[in-house]
Amino acid sequence: xxxxxxxxxxxxxxxxxxxxxxxxxxxxxxxxxxxxxxxxxxxxxxxxxxxxxxxxxxxxxxxxxxxxxxxxxxxxxxxxxxxxxxxxxxxxxxxxxxxxxxxxxxxxxxxxxxxxxxxxxxxxxxxxxxxxxxxxxxxxxxxxxxxxxxxxxxxxxxxxxxxxxxxxxxxxxxxxxxxxxxxxxxxxxxxxxxxxxxxxxxxxxxxxxxxxxxxxxxxxxxxxxxxxxxxxxxxxxxxxxxxxxxxxxxxxxxxxxxxxxxxxxxxxxxxxxxxxxxxxxxxxxxxxxxxxxxxxxxxxxxxxxxx
Amino acid sequence: xxxxxxxxxxxxxxxxxxxxxxxxxxxxxxxxxxxxxxxxxxxxxxxxxxxxxxxxxxxxxxxxxxxxxxxxxxxxxxxxxxxxxxxxxxxxxxxxxxxxxxxxxxxxxxxxxxxxxxxxxxxxxxxxxxxxxxxxxxxxxxxxxxxxxxxxxxxxxxxxxxxxxxxxxxxxxxxxxxxxxxxxxxxxxxxxxxxxxxxxxxxxxxxxxxxxxxxxxxxxxxxxxxxxxxxxxxxxxxxxxxxxxxxxxxxxxxxxxxxxxxxxxxxxxxxxxxxxxxxxxxxxxxxxxxxxxxxxxxxxxxxxxxxxxxxxxxxxxxxxxxxxxxxxxxxxxxxxxxxxxxxxxxxxxxxxxxxxxxxxxxxxxxxxxxxxxxxxxxxxxxxxxxxxxxxxxxxxxxxxxxxxxxxxxxxxxxxxxxx
Numbered sequence: 001x002x003x004x005x006x007x008x009x010x011x012x013x014x015x016x017x018x019x020x021x022x023x024x025x026x027x028x029x030x031x032x033x034x035x036x037x038x039x040x041x042x043x044x045x046x047x048x049x050x051x052x053x054x055x056x057x058x059x060x061x062x063x064x065x066x067x068x069x070x071x072x073x074x075x076x077x078x079x080x081x082x083x084x085x086x087x088x089x090x091x092x093x094x095x096x097x098x099x100x101x102x103x104x105x106x107x108x109x110x111x112x113x114x115x116x117x118x119x120x121x122x123x124x125x126x127x128x129x130x131x132x133x134x135x136x137x138x139x140x141x142x143x144x145x146x147x148x149x150x151x152x153x154x155x156x157x158x159x160x161x162x163x164x165x166x167x168x169x170x171x172x173x174x175x176x177x178x179x180x181x182x183x184x185x186x187x188x189x190x191x192x193x194x195x196x197x198x199x200x201x202x203x204x205x206x207x208x209x210x211x212x213x214x215x216x217x218x219x220x221x222x223x224x225x226x227x228x229x230x231x232x233x234x235x236x237x238x239x240x241x242x243x244x245x246x247x248x249x250x251x252x253x254x255x256x257x258x259x260x261x262x263x264x265x266x267x268x269x270x271x272x273x274x275x276x277x278x279x280x281x282x283x284x285x286x287x288x289x290x291x292x293x294x295x296x297x298x299x300x301x302x303x304x305x306x307x
Numbered sequence: 308x309x310x311x312x313x314x315x316x317x318x319x320x321x322x323x324x325x326x327x328x329x330x331x332x333x334x335x336x337x338x339x340x341x342x343x344x345x346x347x348x349x350x351x352x353x354x355x356x357x358x359x360x361x362x363x364x365x366x367x368x369x370x371x372x373x374x375x376x377x378x379x380x381x382x383x384x385x386x387x388x389x390x391x392x393x394x395x396x397x398x399x400x401x402x403x404x405x406x407x408x409x410x411x412x413x414x415x416x417x418x419x420x421x422x423x424x425x426x427x428x429x430x431x432x433x434x435x436x437x438x439x440x441x442x443x444x445x446x447x448x449x450x451x452x453x454x455x456x457x458x459x460x461x462x463x464x465x466x467x468x469x470x471x472x473x474x475x476x477x478x479x480x481x482x483x484x485x486x487x488x489x490x491x492x493x494x495x496x497x498x499x500x501x502x503x504x505x506x507x508x509x510x511x512x513x514x515x516x517x518x519x520x521x522x523x524x525x526x527x528x529x530x531x532x533x534x535x536x537x538x539x540x541x542x543x544x545x546x547x548x549x550x551x552x553x554x555x556x557x558x559x560x561x562x563x564x565x566x567x568x569x570x571x572x573x574x575x576x577x578x579x580x581x582x583x584x585x586x587x588x589x590x591x592x593x594x595x596x597x598x599x600x601x602x603x604x605x606x607x608x609x610x611x612x613x614x615x616x617x618x619x620x621x622x623x624x625x626x627x628x629x630x631x632x633x634x635x636x637x638x639x640x641x642x643x644x645x646x647x648x649x650x651x652x653x654x655x656x657x658x659x660x661x662x663x664x665x666x667x668x669x670x671x672x673x674x675x676x677x678x679x680x681x682x683x684x685x686x687x688x689x690x691x692x693x694x695x696x697x698x699x700x701x702x703x704x705x706x707x708x709x710x711x712x713x714x715x716x717x718x719x720x721x722x723x724x725x726x
Contacts, residue, residue: 004551012551015576019543026541124373132377134567134597144601146577154577159543228575229540230567230597234375238538238564274544278535279506281544 011152016274022159024266025166028259029224030239031246032173033217035258038247040177040190041210043101044112047119048243049236051093051215053126055085055222056231060135063226067138075140082165085223086216093215097208105207119237126233134232143227158227165224169217174255176213186210190253249289251299261300265289346402352661355455358431359662364403366391366649367410367426369437369447374414375563380439382593382642383461384409387436389631390649400653401662408432416446423447427454433662434459436648439641441465441508448473457664459648462641463588463610465512466720471668474651475691477644478611479720480513483588486696486713487609488520488558491586494711497555498527503545503569506534510560513588516725517558523724530554535561540568546576549583559587566594570602580605586698591639592705600705612643612681613699613707620678637705643680650676651686683715691718 030052037045059081066077100118104111143161146154177183188196189203197203222236229235242265250261265285273281293299349361358365368387370380391405399405408430410422419438426432427450434457438444441464451458451472458473466479491497500521504510514532521527530552533545549557561569566589573585586607592614595603614625614637624646629636651674656662659670672688685693693715699707 008551012547015550016544016547019541019547023541023543127373127377132372132381133593134378134564136567136597136599136602138599139601144574146575148577156572156575156577158571158575225540228568228571230564232378232564232597234378235564237375238540269541270544274548277533278539278542278545282536282539 007152011150014149014153015155016270018155018159020267020270022156022162023270024263025163026225026228027242027246027262027266028170029162029166029221030218030243031250031258031262032169033214033221034243034247035214035250035255036173036177036217037211037214038244039252039254039258040186041207041214042108042190042252043105043211044108044115045101045211045214046112046116046240047096047122048115048215048218049238049240050119050122050126051089051218051236052222052225052239053231053233053236054089054092054122055219056137056226056235057126057130057135057222058085058088058219059223059226060130060137060231063137063139074138075142078140078143082220082223085219089219089222090212090216094208094212096215097211101211102204102207123233123237130233132233134230137226137231139227161227162224165220169220170259173217177255182206182209245286245289249293249299251301254299254301257299257301264300347660352401353663354661355663356431357433357662359403359433362403363406364400364433364662365406365408365430366652367408367423367430367432367435367437369410369412369419369422369426369435370439371414371443372411376412376414376439376443378563378597379593379641380412382639383437383439383645385632385636386461386628386638386642386646387649389628390646392631393627394649394653400656401660405649412437412443416442419443420446420450423450423456423458424454427451427456433457433656434652434664434667436461436645436652438462444468444473455664457652457667459652461645461648463644465509466722467512467726469689469691469720472664473690474648474671474686475718475720476647476651477641478694478696479691479718480516481719481722481725482611482694482696482716483609484513484517485520486716487586487588487607487698488517488525490609490698490711490713491556491558491584491607492525492527495556495584497584498525499530499552499554499556500527501530501549501552501554501557502532502559503557504534504560505539505562505565506536510534510562510589513560514558516722519725535565537563537565539565542569542572543576546573546578550576550578553583555584557583557585559585560589561587562589566590567598570598570606574602580607590701591641592637592707593639593642595701595705596637600701600703603701604703606701607710608699608701608707609696610640610699611694611696612638612640613697613709614638615699615706616681616697616709618678618680618682620682621680624680647679647684647692650679685715687718689718689720691720693717 034048037043062077062081066073143158146156148154185201185206189206193203246262250257268285269281272284353359370384371377395404412419426435436459438460439462444460460473460475461477463477463483502514504514518529521529588609590608655667655671659666671686674686676684695715696713697709698711699709701707
């Protein structure tokens with residue numbers, strides 16, 4: 001790295017660190033919902049990306065109302081959008097479990113096809129409703145631009161927001177799963193459905209809420225991603241491969257595994273794309289993940305699930 | 308052989324001069340012609356069994372209405388339908404009203420091939436307006452060549468293709484790239500360049516041409532060249548690299564959903580276009596709609612057309628487009644190219660006096676159009692168009708100020724020394 005001053009290199013190092021951190025948060029945010037659905041319930045939900053898109057569109061609608069109907073609300077709409085995105089996708093997830101998924105437990109291949117079809121249907125509904133073109137979500141002023149730490153170091157504000165949301169959501173999910181009564185029921189159902197049933201847990205209800213919660217989290221992720229990326233009918237499908245990758249690599253049914261794998265993949269990709277190029281970074285990351293999974297098919301953190 | 312050439316040339320010339328008059332007089336003369344019941348007999352104008360009757364002619368529109376590409380192709384469909392509607396209002400082509408059969412390519416290249424089969428062999432359409440990606444065009448090309456169909460293709464693309472059966476109404480790569488780079492070199496004083504694109508054929512071919520031009524003609528330096536997979540949404544590392552290398556100009560060809568993420572993140576990282584000039588060949592009014600004007604303020608695009616162009620032909624076009632599709636409708640470069648297709652076909656058919664594909668093709672070269680929405684154009688023998696390149700600078704309202712325009716540039720789909 002000849003020809004650069006120490007100050008420049010430090011600044012780049014810091015910003016590169018932040019860009020790795022924000023990539024980690026993006027991965028974790030999109031994987032959290034799936035970690036619950038796929039990890040805890042073993043349901044392969046191919047429509048996960050479309051729930052994310054729905055969250056993004058709900059954010060768009062709220063921003064549209066805020067900017068065109070009540071402009072004085074523009075600065076404050078974002079928290080409202082996040083809550084509505086969660087509620088909307090939660091309800092849809094609940095209905096999908098009630099009327100589709102629950103008939104397909106123990107039939108993983110059928111679930112895969114059914115949810116993939118559901119994803120296609122949702123995509124086309126978005127396309128017919130909102131039009132095929134991408135929508136641009138109007139950002140409040142406080143989310144635009146960057147925080148200038150020094151002359152050289154710029155920290156993007158929207159990146160900070162995504163980091164913030166990720167931290168809050170991860171802690172919330174952790175508490176829900178490992179520190180609440182509902183979490184105990186979920187884990188009991190995951191580990192041994194029959195025994196859980198016998199112990200008086202309404203496992204059907206647990207399933208429904210778990211699935212809905214996973215979808216709701218996808219909705220929040222979608223809302224958060226409107227600040228850094230596009231909002232269109234196929235937005236969700238941009239994330240779905242990476243999402244499964246993170247969850248599978250981390251090991252199903254392990255929240256810690258998901259966090260660790262999101263961190264590993266994000267750092268690898270971020271650093272590699274700095275020293276090589278975007279495409280090469282992707283190739284090398286994928287090959288490494290495949291390589292590790294060949295020797296450790298259960299993922300980084302082995303699960304204690306009895307299947 | 309000699310005689311056909313001669314008559315072909317005469318037809319082309321008369322077509323050309325007729326077109327130099329304004330569209331209005333042209334419309335009037337056509338209406339007069341059809342009013343006088345002068346439509347030539349079907350047996351004369353259609354010797355190859357196309358779907359032409361005494362008062363109608365059927366054409367095909369083949370774009371993606373569903374799937375990932377619908378986002379881009381919608382504008383093209385709208386423009387083609389508008390042009391056909393206008394032509395019909397003026398009395399049609401050779402006294403025949405144009406009927407449309409529309410097929411959905413569904414963003415899937417084999418589907419494009421299958422649908423073009425259907426349009427050409429079962430529906431016997433006289434011409435097809437369609438395709439958007441190079442992949443879809445490559446998929447239908449063998450079908451059009453085998454069935455001797457006719458395709459008007461609207462997108463600016465990488466060049467390296469020329470077919471008897473296709474007219475390319477967008478820019479080939481050199482028209483878009485070379486003039487833009489020359490401008491950046493002369494007006495911005497750019498000597499170091501950073502090339503960024505999505506990872507597929509169009510950006511890669513374009514960047515190859517750009518690199519040769521920068522190194523061999525402008526004697527500048529390429530300090531970085533990078534491709535990101537289609538659909539990438541994270542550009543943090545790339546942005547940091549650009550910050551470190553501080554090129555005089557970033558030359559970009561990022562497409563699709565990636566485009567939105569790329570500009571949002573550039574802006575958020577404090578890399579505004581005041582600090583870091585950037586020229587792109589992939590952002591039109593359509594894309595700005597999704598990216599948001601505030602994220603591209605100050606960015607330069609190299610295109611042949613901008614909605615804000617102050618030309619008489621463009622005023623008419625924009626007014627008609629907004630009247631049909633609403634005040635909020637935006638028109639990008641490709642949408643305008645798509646609008647040219649039906650008009651070029653109509654002129655060629657009338658110059659040829661026939662719907663036969665071979666005669667239409669023979670009548671097309673050297674046709675001129677003074678008042679197209681983007682100004683003067685001419686059809687070249689290589690089936691591409693002579694046109695100007697313009698540099699537009701984007702404003703927060705999603706429209707561009709045209710800051711520079713080139714002379715009319717001859718299309719050169721097989722540039723020597725650039726491959």
